[in-house]
Amino acid sequence: xxxxxxxxxxxxxxxxxxxxxxxxxxxxxxxxxxxxxxxxxxxxxxxxxxxxxxxxxxxxxxxxxxxxxxxxxxxxxxxxxxxxxxxxxxxxxxxxxxxxxxxxxxxxxxxxxxxxxxxxxxxxxxxxxxxxxxxxxxxxxxxxxxxxxxxxxxxxxxxxxxxxxxxxxxxxxxxxxxxxxxxxxxxxxxxxxxxxxxxxxxxxxxxxxxxxxxxxxxxxxxxxxxxxxxxxxxxxxxxxxxxxxxxxxxxxxxxxxxxxxxxxxxxxxxxxxxxxxxxxxxxxxxxxxxxxxxxxxxxxxxxxxxxxxxxxxxxxxxxxxxxxxxxxxxxxxxxxxxxxxxxxxxxxxxxxxxxxxxxxxxxxxxxxxxxxxxxxxxxxxxxxxxxxxxxxxxxxxxxxxxxxxxxxxxxxxxxxxxxxxxxxxxxxxxxxxxxxxxxxxxxxxxxxxxxxxxxxxxxxxxxxxxxxxxxxxxxxxxxxxxxxxxxxxxxxxxxx
Amino acid sequence: xxxxxxxxxxxxxxxxxxxxxxxxxxxxxxxxxxxxxxxxxxxxxxxxxxxxxxxxxxxxxxxxxxxxxxxxxxxxxxxxxxxxxxxxxxxxxxxxxxxxxxxxxxxxxxxxxxxxxxxxxxxxxxxxxxxxxxxxxxxxxxxxxxxxxxxxxxxxxxxxxxxxxxxxxxxxxxxxxxxxxxxxxxxxxxxxxxxxxxxxxxxxxxxxxxxxxxxxxxxxxxxxxxxxxxxxxxxxxxxxxxxxxxxxxxxxxxxxxxxxxxxxxxxxxxxxxxxxxxxxxxxxxxxxxxxxxxxxxxxxxxxxxxxxxxxxxxxxxxxx
Numbered sequence: 001x002x003x004x005x006x007x008x009x010x011x012x013x014x015x016x017x018x019x020x021x022x023x024x025x026x027x028x029x030x031x032x033x034x035x036x037x038x039x040x041x042x043x044x045x046x047x048x049x050x051x052x053x054x055x056x057x058x059x060x061x062x063x064x065x066x067x068x069x070x071x072x073x074x075x076x077x078x079x080x081x082x083x084x085x086x087x088x089x090x091x092x093x094x095x096x097x098x099x100x101x102x103x104x105x106x107x108x109x110x111x112x113x114x115x116x117x118x119x120x121x122x123x124x125x126x127x128x129x130x131x132x133x134x135x136x137x138x139x140x141x142x143x144x145x146x147x148x149x150x151x152x153x154x155x156x157x158x159x160x161x162x163x164x165x166x167x168x169x170x171x172x173x174x175x176x177x178x179x180x181x182x183x184x185x186x187x188x189x190x191x192x193x194x195x196x197x198x199x200x201x202x203x204x205x206x207x208x209x210x211x212x213x214x215x216x217x218x219x220x221x222x223x224x225x226x227x228x229x230x231x232x233x234x235x236x237x238x239x240x241x242x243x244x245x246x247x248x249x250x251x252x253x254x255x256x257x258x259x260x261x262x263x264x265x266x267x268x269x270x271x272x273x274x275x276x277x278x279x280x281x282x283x284x285x286x287x288x289x290x291x292x293x294x295x296x297x298x299x300x301x302x303x304x305x306x307x308x309x310x311x312x313x314x315x316x317x318x319x320x321x322x323x324x325x326x327x328x329x330x331x332x333x334x335x336x337x338x339x340x341x342x343x344x345x346x347x348x349x350x351x352x353x354x355x356x357x358x359x360x361x362x363x364x365x366x367x368x369x370x371x372x373x374x375x376x377x378x379x380x381x382x383x384x385x386x387x388x389x390x391x392x393x394x395x396x397x398x399x400x401x402x403x404x405x406x407x408x409x410x411x412x413x414x415x416x417x418x419x420x421x422x423x424x425x426x427x428x429x430x431x432x433x434x435x436x437x438x439x440x441x442x443x444x445x446x447x448x449x450x451x452x453x454x455x456x457x458x459x460x461x462x463x464x465x466x467x468x469x470x471x472x473x474x475x476x477x478x479x480x481x482x483x484x485x486x487x488x489x490x491x492x493x494x495x496x
Numbered sequence: 497x498x499x500x501x502x503x504x505x506x507x508x509x510x511x512x513x514x515x516x517x518x519x520x521x522x523x524x525x526x527x528x529x530x531x532x533x534x535x536x537x538x539x540x541x542x543x544x545x546x547x548x549x550x551x552x553x554x555x556x557x558x559x560x561x562x563x564x565x566x567x568x569x570x571x572x573x574x575x576x577x578x579x580x581x582x583x584x585x586x587x588x589x590x591x592x593x594x595x596x597x598x599x600x601x602x603x604x605x606x607x608x609x610x611x612x613x614x615x616x617x618x619x620x621x622x623x624x625x626x627x628x629x630x631x632x633x634x635x636x637x638x639x640x641x642x643x644x645x646x647x648x649x650x651x652x653x654x655x656x657x658x659x660x661x662x663x664x665x666x667x668x669x670x671x672x673x674x675x676x677x678x679x680x681x682x683x684x685x686x687x688x689x690x691x692x693x694x695x696x697x698x699x700x701x702x703x704x705x706x707x708x709x710x711x712x713x714x715x716x717x718x719x720x721x722x723x724x725x726x727x728x729x730x731x732x733x734x735x736x737x738x739x740x741x742x743x744x745x746x747x748x749x750x751x752x753x754x755x756x757x758x759x760x761x762x763x764x765x766x767x768x769x770x771x772x773x774x775x776x777x778x779x780x781x782x783x784x785x786x787x788x789x790x791x792x793x794x795x796x797x798x799x800x801x802x803x804x805x806x807x808x809x810x811x812x813x814x815x816x
Contacts, residue, residue, distance in 0.1 A: 018546055018779050020771040025534030131532060286497040290736045291522035298525075326743070334772040343534040441497055441517045461519050 025343040027130045031117045034124075034207065037068045040076055040230065041213035043083035044223025050075040055232070057206060060127035060349040061340050061385045069206050072229040077198070077238040080227040084169040084196040085244055087224030093166050093194045101152030104191060106219040108145035111138065114215070118180065118208060123340045125207040126179055127349030127386070128303050130341050140466060141184040144484075147468035148188035151489060155193060158486060164493035166194030167270065168246035171239040173260075174209075175252045176202035176351050177306040177408075182251050183209050185483050187226060193492040195247075196225050200239055202252075203232040204352050237263070245269060247491065251308070254406070254432075254477050272481030272491045274308065274473060276406040277434030279455065280427035281311035281463065284420070285320045287439035288461070293327045296412070299437060299463040301335060301347055301390045305410040306355075308478075309435035311463055313403060314392075315423050318416040325394060325414065333376045335390055347410060349385050356386040359409035366393055366402045398429055406432070420445065424452045433475025437463040456482070499702060503670050505710075506678075511670070515705045516740075518697035518733055527729040530769040538589075540764070541802050544795050545594060547763045548575065550781045552621055552752065554600040554789050555816070556628075556720065565605045567816045569612035572596045575796060580812060590803045596792065597781040598651060602627070603644040610648035621651035621686070625676060628690070628719035630655040634672055641679040652676070653686045653716060653787075656703060658693050666706055673710035686714035686752055686785075691730045692722040700730055704737035714750035720787065725755025728765060735773050751778075754787025760798040763791055 037054060039046040049070035056065045072080075092100070111118065118141075119133040128137070155164050170190045174182035179201060190197050201209035213228045229235060233256075240248055240260050250260050251274040264271050281299050283292045299311025316324050340348030350356040367373050375391040392412035396403045403413045417423040427436055435457040438449050450458045456474040459465060466472070471487035473479055481491050501513045535543055553572045555564060575593045576584075584590045598619035599609050609620045622644035625637040641652055654676045660668040677685050687707040691700050707715050715734055718725035731753045738749045751770070757763055763786060770778050778784055793813045800808040 018542070018776060020543065020546075020767065020776060020779060021539060022533060022535050022768075023537040023539040025536055135532075286517075288517045288519035288522070290516070291519035291526070294522045294526050333775075343532075441519075462521060 022344045024339070026339065027120055027123070027341045027343060029120055029124065029341070032121045032124065034067050034121070038070060038206070038210055038230065040070050040072055040080070041210065041226070041228040042076070042080045043086075043227065044217065046213075047079075049073065055203065057125060057204060058352065059124050060351050061124070061382075063353070063385055066125060067207065069203070069230040072200075072231040072235045074238040076229055077235065077242055080198045080229050081169060081171070081239075081242050081244050083224035083227055084198050087222055088166070088168055088196040090224075091222055092196055092225050095194075097153035097155065097194075100191065100194060101149045103219055103221050104145050104149030104152060104188060107215060107221070108142045108149060110215045110218055111142040111145065115139070115142070118211060120341070121211060122180055122208045123348070126176065126205050127340050127351050129345040129348040130343055131345070132303060132348075137178055137181050140468070141180050144181070144184040144188045144468045148192035148489075151189075152192040155489070155493070158489060158493070159495055163496045164193070165496065167492060167494055168195060169244060170195050170197045170247040170249060170492065171242065171245040172197055172199045172249045173236045173239065173252065174199065174201055176205040177303060177308070179205035180208040180212060183212055185251075185488070186249050187212075189483070189488045190249075190492050191225065193489055195492050198227045198229060198239060198245070200229050200231065200236050203230070206230045240264065243267075247271070249491065250274070257479065270491060272483070273479040274481075274483060275477060275479040276408075277308050277310065277432045277474060277478050278313055278404065278406050278430045279309055279311050279432070279435040279437070280313045280315050280430075280453075281437040282423045282427060282439065282449065283314065283316045283320070283324060284423070284438075284440040284442075284445065285317040286441050286445075288441060289320065289324060289327060291461075292439040293324070293331050295437060295439060295461070295463045296328060297331055297335070300412045301410050302464055304347055304350055304388070306351060306408055307464070309457060309464070309472075310408075311435070311437050312407060312412060313427075314412055314414045315417050315426055316414065317423070318418050321416045328392070329374060329376070332390055333378060335376070335379070337379055337387060337389060338382055347390055350388050350409065351386070353386055355408070356388060359388060359407055359411065362402060362405070362407050363391065363411060366400065369400065371396055371400060371402065398426060404430065420449060424449060428452075428454045431476055432478045434478035435459070435474070499698075501666055501702075503667050506671070506674050511709055513666070513702075513705045513709055515698070515702040518701055520697055520729075523697060523729050523732060527732050527769075530728060530772065531765045533765075533768045535764050535768065541589060541799070543764050543767050544760060544799050544802070545591065546779060547760065547767060547786065547795055548596060548792065549594045550785050551596040551792055552598045552600040552754070552785050552787045553596045553792060554720070554754070554787055556600070556602060556623060560602060560605060562605070562608050564816070565601055565608045566612050568601075569599055569609055571792070571814060571816050572599050572613065572618050573616055575792060576813065584800070584803055587803050593796070593799070597785055600653065600787060603640055603647065603649070606644050606647035606649045619650040620648060621653055622647075622649035623653045623655075623719075625654040627653070627655055628721040630657055631659065634675070637672075638675060638679045641676055645679070645681055645683045649683055651684045651686060652680050653688055655688045655690060655719060656707065658690055661694070661699075661703060666702075669703075670706050670710045673707055673712065677711035684713040685711065686716045686750075687712035688716045688719055688754075689734075690719055690722055691717045692724045697730070697733050700733050701737055704734050705741070708737070708741045708747075708749050712749060714752050714785070716752040716754055716787065718753075718755040718787075720755030726753035726757055726787075728769060731766065732769060732773065735770065739774060748783065750783040750785065752785040752787055757786055757788050758790050759794040760791070763795065
């Protein structure tokens with residue numbers, strides 16, 4: 001250790017009793033109003049469910065009940081589909097395209113105006129850090145509505161020389177990881193193309209979808225154009241199996257996606273599926289290492305790893321593996337896990353007790369199998385609520401469960417490779433194919449690798465970057481079809 | 497790809513300098529994350545006090561006079577009036593205002609500063625080596641350093657030879673730093689890279705590596721005479737270089753962003769960065785300094801606000 005300047009401080013260099021632990025900075029929940037019991041949004045009205053049954057929605061940050069949601073049964077689904085059909089046949093499909101665009105612009109603007117309220121509610125219901133709902137989710141929601149609002153009166157330019165027309169009533173079933181954003185991905189292109197929708201949010205995260213119902217009301221969208229029904233698997237199944245639905249759009253697990261695919265066989269329903277992933281993040285030895293570490297951290301620990309395109313497999317070139325893992329460990333110690341409403345929280349709560357149990361089970365099995373495990377020792381977790389430390393497994397075999405199965409949590413599997421060919425081969429060795437990341441300072445290597453990767457989305461020297469104009473979707477068991485961009489309109493139109 | 501440069505040190509031994517590439521986009525993303533931390537209440541108070549301890553209170557003007565430097569030294573010793581200190585003394589949360597780390601002046605003012613600060617622990621730092629351009633013969637630059645040291649400077653802030661650096665003559669840059677280090681004798685050496693003239697983060701990283709390998713005790717961003725001066729991303733590049741150097745050699749190098757850090761909020765962003773990138777062990781004036789002149793008063797205003805609950809009248813704090 002060389003000599004260092006000693007100023008006022010009489011201690012030796014690097015010895016300090018100063019602890020810079022940021023005081024709690026909780027976002028206020030004052031502007032959020034949550035109904036104790038929530039109804040269904042059908043035909044422009046808030047109506048009670050026919051079953052009379054309710055279920056609880058929980059705040060994963062503390063395990064406390066936030067509200068009760070109506071369990072929509074088959075009869076409610078039928079009412080919603082009928083309302084959508086009536087609106088479609090009645091006015092919506094015949095409305096001047098520019099007018100449809102106006103409604104979407106209006107929705108986008110109201111979302112921006114109420115963004116803070118929506119962000120806080122999203123964080124309370126989902127458990128994601130407020131900095132992510134505030135800086136990522138809600139701005140992206142507004143951006144999607146703005147983007148597709150612009151398409152509404154330009155559909156004739158979608159395919160040169162071809163006309164397009166809407167398909168009718170779309171049943172849309174969305175997941176709990178980006179609740180309102182997934183609603184926007186589904187609703188905005190459907191409406192822009194002139195369809196009407198029945199949306200079923202995930203049973204653990206329905207509150208912002210219901211708030212979107214309010215916003216749609218406020219925007220003056222005609223009754224029945226958007227219907228929002230709450231419930232779990234049975235409600236979703238009723239929607240999928242309803243004979244008068246023309247199209248099903250589903251985002252969620254591959255397991256459920258397969259069930260839906262089976263149930264729409266032999267029907268005239270169109271189907272798009274956005275399913276799981278086990279995406280590879282490749283770091284070559286010539287990468288900007290400190291920034292690649294950032295990218296890897298963002299790739300897997302963003303939104304607690306509840307991201308279908310999470311970079312859950314790190315493939316790092318063997319020549320830099322040790323130094324990279326050392327840097328990664330150090331970076332992970334500065335991740336703050338805690339109350340999602342705290343503006344300084346980097347990693348929030350796992351969405352539900354069930355998910356937490358599932359992820360913990362997968363971690364425990366991998367540890368039992370003797371795979372090298374790391375979690376930052378000093379990181380503390382809140383007493384109440386569903387939390388998990390960000391962690392990784394090192395030197396994971398390609399055959400290990402944690403290297404093949406989608407964990408959907410803050411768990412990274414690290415493998416090494418020796419050559420670009422091996423990196424590509426390992427990256428493609430999966431049943432999925434949603435996304436991939438490549439880190440290298442050499443452009444030609446990035447292009448060559450990207451061409452060879454079988455994944456729908458490829459990020460170079462970054463990860464988890466989204467834009468409404470960019471299509472998103474996967475190969476193989478990661479799904480059918482694309483969302484976002486021009487491609488995102490295709491599932492919602494007939495091309496003539 | 498990592499850039500590797502082979503140089504020779506003054507003993508004729510081979511020195512290999514490796515400089516990794518920097519990705520500007522992701523660098524900026526990380527840099528922005530530090531500015532989004534919410535530092536309030538007690539943690540803000542602690543940070544404000546810590547920032548004062550880390551200031552190199554600076555005056556580097558052609559118009560500097562003995563009188564001006566004396567006044568600055570007085571400000572360094574007594575940042576607020578005794579009257580104000582008495583007023584605040586009884587209030588909860590208030591602790592006496594600490595002294596700054598150092599006063600930073602031109603070589604001609606070292607003697608004056610030394611006299612004015614006698615009996616205190618405040619260091620005298622002197623810029624040298626024909627600050628800020630450095631564009632005069634090495635012999636004269638070395639003499640500049642020796643003069644400052646013999647006048648009593650505890651710390652020397654040198655500028656690197658940017659002309660040689662940008663021409664690719666890294667050996668000259670290295671040699672000159674080694675020779676300045678030797679001329680410093682017991683004084684500690686801060687090496688100014690003048691990042692605003694190096695233009696890319698890759699070059700900032702390379703210059704950091706050369707400076708540390710050649711014997712810098714601190715690396716410093718800027719003279720304050722070139723825009724842009726210190727920024728969060730450029731400081732992050734240098735901090736990461738320091739961390740890698742520590743991992744490789746076990747040597748601890750200090751960091752000094754200088755120029756453009758004018759208010760408490762900015763200073764706290766830097767503190768957050770040091771805390772998160774380097775860990776709390778680097779949060780000491782031994783290893784982190786701010787080169788600043790107007791920062792001190794803004795911090796004092798913020799402390800006043802935190803302690804009293806109201807904003808201070810602008811004139812409550814002397815300009816110097």
